[in-house]
Amino acid sequence: MNEKDELILLNSWASPFGARVRIAMAEKGINQYELREEDLFSMSPLLLKMNPVHRKVPVLIHNGKPICESMNIVQYIDEVAVFNGKPALLPPDPYSRSKARFWADFIDQKVYGTMRKITRNRGEEQVRAKEELIETLKVLERELGEKPYFGGEFGFVDIALVPFYSRFYAVETLGNFRIEAECPKLVAWARRCLLKETVSNSLPDPLKVYEWVLYVNDKFGIKQN
Amino acid sequence: MESQEVKLLGFWVSPFVHRVEWALKLKGVPYEYIEEDIFNKSPLLLELNPVHKKVPVLVHNQKVLAESFVILEYIDENWKQCPLLPQDPYDRAKARFWAKFAEEKILSDGAWRAARAKGDNREKALGSTIEALEKIEGELKGKGKFFGGESIGYLDLALGWISYMLPVWEDVGSIKIMDPTRFPATAAWMSEFVNHPAVKDSLPPRDKMIIYFEKRLKELEI
Numbered sequence: 001m002n003e004k005d006e007l008i009l010l011n012s013w014a015s016p017f018g019a020r021v022r023i024a025m026a027e028k029g030i031n032q033y034e035l036r037e038e039d040l041f042s043m044s045p046l047l048l049k050m051n052p053v054h055r056k057v058p059v060l061i062h063n064g065k066p067i068c069e070s071m072n073i074v075q076y077i078d079e080v081a082v083f084n085g086k087p088a089l090l091p092p093d094p095y096s097r098s099k100a101r102f103w104a105d106f107i108d109q110k111v112y113g114t115m116r117k118i119t120r121n122r123g124e125e126q127v128r129a130k131e132e133l134i135e136t137l138k139v140l141e142r143e144l145g146e147k148p149y150f151g152g153e154f155g156f157v158d159i160a161l162v163p164f165y166s167r168f169y170a171v172e173t174l175g176n177f178r179i180e181a182e183c184p185k186l187v188a189w190a191r192r193c194l195l196k197e198t199v200s201n202s203l204p205d206p207l208k209v210y211e212w213v214l215y216v217n218d219k220f221g222i223k224q225n
Numbered sequence: 226m227e228s229q230e231v232k233l234l235g236f237w238v239s240p241f242v243h244r245v246e247w248a249l250k251l252k253g254v255p256y257e258y259i260e261e262d263i264f265n266k267s268p269l270l271l272e273l274n275p276v277h278k279k280v281p282v283l284v285h286n287q288k289v290l291a292e293s294f295v296i297l298e299y300i301d302e303n304w305k306q307c308p309l310l311p312q313d314p315y316d317r318a319k320a321r322f323w324a325k326f327a328e329e330k331i332l333s334d335g336a337w338r339a340a341r342a343k344g345d346n347r348e349k350a351l352g353s354t355i356e357a358l359e360k361i362e363g364e365l366k367g368k369g370k371f372f373g374g375e376s377i378g379y380l381d382l383a384l385g386w387i388s389y390m391l392p393v394w395e396d397v398g399s400i401k402i403m404d405p406t407r408f409p410a411t412a413a414w415m416s417e418f419v420n421h422p423a424v425k426d427s428l429p430p431r432d433k434m435i436i437y438f439e440k441r442l443k444e445l446e447i
Contacts, residue, residue: 062315095303219263
């Protein structure tokens with residue numbers, strides 16, 4: 001990858017999946033790319049052409065060729081952008097790589113869907129979703145242990161998880177609970193990540209995310225209370 | 226040199242386990258297979274995969290791995306012969322993309338759901354499964370014997386279950402998904418796949434699968 005390459009990232013400012021890619025790009029020192037904001041309620045022809053299967057962001061378009069699915073894009077960037085003494089996002093040995101992929105997959109399976117259940121439901125369903133989320137975050141906390149970051153150094157799994165921190169405020173407010181009370185080490189980890197410019201520059205304001213969640217709920221006719 | 230001790234915890238009818246076995250066979254990696262009863266999980270399984278409590282679990286010289294796609298990538302990176310993923314990063318990204326797509330849209334929420342569902346839910350599940358299969362058909366057109374060309378690879382292993390398990394689900398659930406006239410490339414690929422030396426003699430017997438899935442259908446009706 002070099003300066004002549006054309007890079008376009010189709011994104012939506014509130015998307016945690018898009019944030020993953022933005023963090024990865026920054027970590028790899030890739031700053032020369034076009035960031036295009038998509039309106040998910042009125043998708044651009046380019047998005048529909050580049051991701052006809054899922055019609056979702058993020059999509060990275062590299063010299064006209066699309067790469068879809070956030071952790072897929074992160075792996076791709078890690079594989080093609082090898083320069084400037086910038087860190088590898090995945091560790092070099094196969095076993096450590098497989099552990100990183102396992103935890104990224106776990107996060108993909110367990111975090112976003114549960115958060116959405118909390119913000120979109122009330123009553124029994126919301127209670128169950130809250131329990132599920134706390135259980136998931138506790139498993140992740142145990143995996144983190146005493147390490148500063150999941151892989152020891154900041155990398156693949158941290159990138160997979162930290163964007164969801166921007167959503168904590170929305171989930172806590174609509175769910176009426178505090179994640180830090182149950183998972184203090186995980187919240188400490190998130191704050192540690194936010195000290196990195198690559199992360200803080202890529203994550204949206206939690207308050208704006210909360211307003212966005214309310215807006216989307218409203219559009220889907222979900223009552224707030 | 227490190228001794229290569231490989232164990233695989235599996236369940237005889239699990240397509241997630243089969244794909245790991247094919248990968249090991251293709252690479253010529255000897256392994257010890259340990260059958261698990263997933264309806265009565267052993268302390269060993271629960272100890273090795275406490276997070277998901279599922280098979281397959283691969284144990285390589287004390288290193289424990291779970292989740293079939295994660296295991297496939299590990300096998301590919303650790304044993305270099307007979308590469309499964311393409312060399313080019315863009316082609317690798319595409320292979321990973323389609324594997325995940327098929328897993329979500331044709332396997333988990335697709336064909337098995339359609340087999341179990343009734344009425345409107347069945348129509349809906351069938352429709353979306355067939356739509357997903359059309360995309361896979363598109364990916365196979367003009368490719369050669371397999372998704373990556375002439376050699377079997379990662380995406381073939383990811384979708385291989387279609388070639389022998391989908392027909393069983395169609396039978397048991399009285400649904401028709403794989404119409405060879407509508408999906409000629411997929412039909413041809415299925416035939417290549419089941420006849421591949423690494424696959425041929427390792428598939429579970431069809432009659433045993435029929436009995437198993439008939440029972441599961443009754444238990445899991447939606």
